[in-house]
Structures are given as structure tokens and as C-alpha cells.
Amino acid sequence: MCKHNILTSNKNLSLSPQIPILPFSLSLINTLPLSLPLSTLLLFFLCFFKGERRKRETFIHSFLFLLLFLFFSQNFPAIQQLSFDSLMRSSTSMAAASSSSSAAFFSGIPLIDLSAPDAKQLIVKACEELGFFKVVNHGVPMEFISSLESESTKFFSLPLSEKQRAGPPSPFGYGNKQIGRNGDVGWVEYLLLNTHLESNSDGFLSIFGQDPQKLRSAVNDYILAVRNMAGEILELMAEGLMIQQRNVFSKLVMDEQSDSVFRVNHYPPCPDLQALKGTNMIGFGEHTDPQIISVLRSNNTSGFQISLADGNWISVPPDHSSFFINVGDSLQVMTNGRFKSVKHRVLTNSSKSRVSMIYFGGPPLSEKIAPLASLMQGEERSLYKEFTWFEYKRSAYNSRLADNRLVPFERIAAS
Numbered sequence: 001m002c003k004h005n006i007l008t009s010n011k012n013l014s015l016s017p018q019i020p021i022l023p024f025s026l027s028l029i030n031t032l033p034l035s036l037p038l039s040t041l042l043l044f045f046l047c048f049f050k051g052e053r054r055k056r057e058t059f060i061h062s063f064l065f066l067l068l069f070l071f072f073s074q075n076f077p078a079i080q081q082l083s084f085d086s087l088m089r090s091s092t093s094m095a096a097a098s099s100s101s102s103a104a105f106f107s108g109i110p111l112i113d114l115s116a117p118d119a120k121q122l123i124v125k126a127c128e129e130l131g132f133f134k135v136v137n138h139g140v141p142m143e144f145i146s147s148l149e150s151e152s153t154k155f156f157s158l159p160l161s162e163k164q165r166a167g168p169p170s171p172f173g174y175g176n177k178q179i180g181r182n183g184d185v186g187w188v189e190y191l192l193l194n195t196h197l198e199s200n201s202d203g204f205l206s207i208f209g210q211d212p213q214k215l216r217s218a219v220n221d222y223i224l225a226v227r228n229m230a231g232e233i234l235e236l237m238a239e240g241l242m243i244q245q246r247n248v249f250s251k252l253v254m255d256e257q258s259d260s261v262f263r264v265n266h267y268p269p270c271p272d273l274q275a276l277k278g279t280n281m282i283g284f285g286e287h288t289d290p291q292i293i294s295v296l297r298s299n300n301t302s303g304f305q306i307s308l309a310d311g312n313w314i315s316v317p318p319d320h321s322s323f324f325i326n327v328g329d330s331l332q333v334m335t336n337g338r339f340k341s342v343k344h345r346v347l348t349n350s351s352k353s354r355v356s357m358i359y360f361g362g363p364p365l366s367e368k369i370a371p372l373a374s375l376m377q378g379e380e381r382s383l384y385k386e387f388t389w390f391e392y393k394r395s396a397y398n399s400r401l402a403d404n405r406l407v408p409f410e411r412i413a414a415s
């Protein structure tokens with residue numbers, strides 16, 4: 001399924017023709033569950049007719065070899081990553097996605113009008129209940145949004161060889177299918193950027209289509225506007241929490257030294273999913289974002305889901321002109337667990353390309369992250385050990401996508 005390398009296409013994103021890429025050897029791996037019993041039967045008959053002891057031994061050895069091969073093809077990430085078909089069989093991807101996914105759109109996403117007088121209270125409520133909300137009247141000019149979207153679409157429409165000149169994403173650049181460096185895979189290609197654009201290599205920026213300057217300035221305009229909006233939202237949060245120092249959160253992402261990241265994701269469609277109703281494919285696996293705040297927007301294609309406290313996944317209706325805000329792990333710590341960092345994922349759409357852009361607002365590397373004393377009530381104790389953002393980031397980037405990255409930083413409750 002979806003063994004077409006849509007990521008290599010240089011045609012229009014939403015209608016790109018599908019080019020098969022699965023090499024013969026990988027097709028063999030994919031047919032192993034069927035070929036195993038067949039080859040066993042064949043070997044058995046061979047040995048039966050010859051009737052010799054050595055042949056019987058050969059049969060047992062070959063059978064063990066086949067079993068071992070099957071085991072590795074199912075469990076060895078290097079083999080799995082080579083084929084999207086095997087990705088589909090992996091227990092952490094498709095199986096998990098199909099079990100508890102809700103088909104209908106969720107209508108209960110908190111909607112915050114940033115210009116409304118009660119915005120701060122509503123933001124706090126949304127962060128406590130879901131760790132997620134949608135923002136309108138955000139003040140980010142529509143032309144910045146459209147310009148970045150069309151420049152990104154142009155980039156992802158380039159031939160794979162050209163896109164790869166901007167990779168690998170170590171730490172910044174173009175990547176596809178592999179997410180991070182610990183074996184996570186998804187049906188996605190992306191650009192990962194440092195928000196201090198000058199820190200991204202020249203080779204990387206010069207790849208941006210015919211006119212690199214156009215994309216560079218589109219990214220720049222967009223990041224500045226979204227960062228200001230994130231700052232404003234973080235100040236409303238502090239006010240809503242009645243914290244005296246209203247820039248206690250915002251100063252971290254507005255700081256010159258802030259360690260913020262920007263990402264543009266492209267999820268090609270997977271038409272095979274139409275035939276397999278009720279089956280999902282993972283574009284970007286479940287995780288929480290490690291930073292303070294993530295500001296996400298996408299084109300009008302569905303696929304983004306959040307997990308509710310009861311473990312159910314709900315689909316977020318797409319809205320290309322609004323922004324969605326995720327509470328990150330660091331904000332959960334600073335509020336001593338009062339705000340929840342939201343677990344989210346992206347499922348592949350069967351017919352439409354999805355393009356999303358996310359600003360991850362992080363603090364300076366040396367910043368100490370710990371629950372704010374002003375938020376602790378009465379005998380309330382800190383749930384987390386103090387750490388610097390550098391320490392948390394190092395630990396996060398050594399984890400797998402779905403891991404709970406806060407566990408090593410939790411304080412063990414005294415009995």
C-alpha cells in the first residue's frame with residue numbers, strides 16, 4: 001500500500017502521479033507471510049521424496065532460517081524503513097491508528113478570538129482541559145500565510161534529487177520518511193529550519209526554487225509574525241493565570257537567544273486508503289512537542305488529530321486561515337502540570353496533499369525550566385526536577401517520537 005514514491009514527484013502536489021519505487025527484494029519481504037508456509041511445504045515434500053537424514057536436517061535448517069528472516073523483516077527498523085508497505089504492518093503505526101480513531105470531526109475545540117476581552121480566561125481553560133485551542137483574529141497577515149504556502153508547495157514539487165540537496169536534516173534541512181534520528185518513520189517530507197535563518201547553511205537556503213530570496217523572505221516574514229502572536233498568547237496566559245510578571249513565558253520565546261524551530265511538512269495523499277475503508281496510515285506519529293508552545297496551521301486538508309484525556313483520538317477540522325496552539329512539555333513543567341502538553345499525530349489523507357507549517361517556540365538553551373513559585377498553591381509540591389532547556393532537549397532528541405519525555409524529569413512523590 002502506498003508503495004509509490006510520491007515524494008519524488010515534481011508535479012502538482014495534490015494530483016501527483018504515483019511512481020512505484022519498491023525494489024524486488026523488498027517486495028519479497030512484503031510477501032513473506034505468504035511465502036513462508038509455501039516454501040515450508042515445498043521443502044517438506046523435497047525431503048519426503050528423498051528420504052535421507054541429511055535432507056531432513058537441511059529442511060530443519062532452512063525452516064529455522066526462514067523463521068529468523070521473517071522475524072527480522074518484521075522487527076528490524078532498517079528493513080522496515082526501506083518500504084512503506086512494511087511501515088503499514090508495524091504495530092506502532094497503522095494498527096494503532098485504526099483502533100481508536102474517530103472518523104467524525106470534533107466540534108469541541110476551544111475557539112479563542114484574540115481580540116475578545118475574555119480571551120485570557122478562555123486560553124487558560126483550554127490549556128488546562130486540552131492543552132490545545134484554535135485562534136482567530138490573530139493579526140498574522142494573510143499574504144504572509146499564502147506566500148509561504150505557495151513557496152513551500154513549489155519546493156516540495158521539485159524533483160527529489162533537488163530537494164535532497166537541501167538535506168539531510170541534521171540538524172536542519174530537507175528530510176523525508178525518517179523523523180528524528182531514532183528510527184521513527186512517517187508518510188511525510190519536510191523542511192526543518194532554525195528560526196535564526198542565518199544559522200541555516202547557505203547551500204540549504206539557495207535550494208529554494210528559482211528565486212531563493214522569495215522563499216527566504218516568505219519564511220522570515222511568517223516566522224516574525226507568528227513569533228509575535230505566540231508572545232501575545234503567552235502574555236495572555238500569564239495574565240489569565242494571574243501571574244504578576246506578564247512576560248514570564250513570552251520573554252523565553254522573544255529572547256534573541258531563543259532556541260526555536262520552524263518546520264514545514266508535506267503529507268502526500270495515499271489513494272490506496274480509499275479502498276481500505278477504516279484503515280489509517282500514519283503521516284506523523286503520536287507525540288507531544290518538547291518546547292513551550294507550538295503554533296500550527298495547515299492547508300484545508302484533514303489529518304491532524306489530538307488525543308483526549310480518555311485516550312480517544314479526535315480529528316481536528318482543518319481551517320487554513322486560523323492557527324492552532326499546542327501546549328508543549330516545557331510549559332506543562334512551568335505550570336507544574338496545570339497546563340497539559342497535548343498528544344497529537346497526523347493521519348495520511350487518501351486524496352489530498354496536506355501542507356502544514358509549525359513554529360516551535362523554545363527558550364534559550366541555558367534557561368532553567370521549573371514550576372513557577374508564583375503558581376504553587378499552599379502545600380503544593382513541584383512535580384518536576386529543575387533542568388535547563390539544553391538538558392531537556394538533549395534527552396528529548398535521544399528519545400523515540402511516542403515516548404513520554406517528561407518521565408526522567410519527574411520527581412518521585414515522597415510517601
Ligand SMILES: C=C1C[C@]23C[C@@]1(O)CC[C@H]2[C@@]12CC[C@H](O)[C@@](C)(C(=O)O1)[C@H]2[C@@H]3C(=O)O
Pocket residue numbers: 179180181182184192261263287288289290291360396397398399400401
Ligand atoms: C523522534 C524525534 C523527532 C523529534 C526529536 C525526537 O527525538 C523526539 C521529538 C521530535 C520533535 C517533535 C516536535 C518537533 O517536530 C521536533 C522538531 C522537536 O523539537 O521534537 C521533532 C524532532 C525532530 O523532528 O527532529
Ligand SMILES: O=C(O)CCC(=O)C(=O)O
Pocket residue numbers: 263265284289296298304344345346356357358
Ligand atoms: O504537520 C502537522 O500538522 C503536525 C506535525 C507535528 O506535530 C510536528 O511536526 O511536531
Ligand SMILES: [Fe+2]
Pocket residue numbers: 287288289344
Ligand atoms: Fe508536533
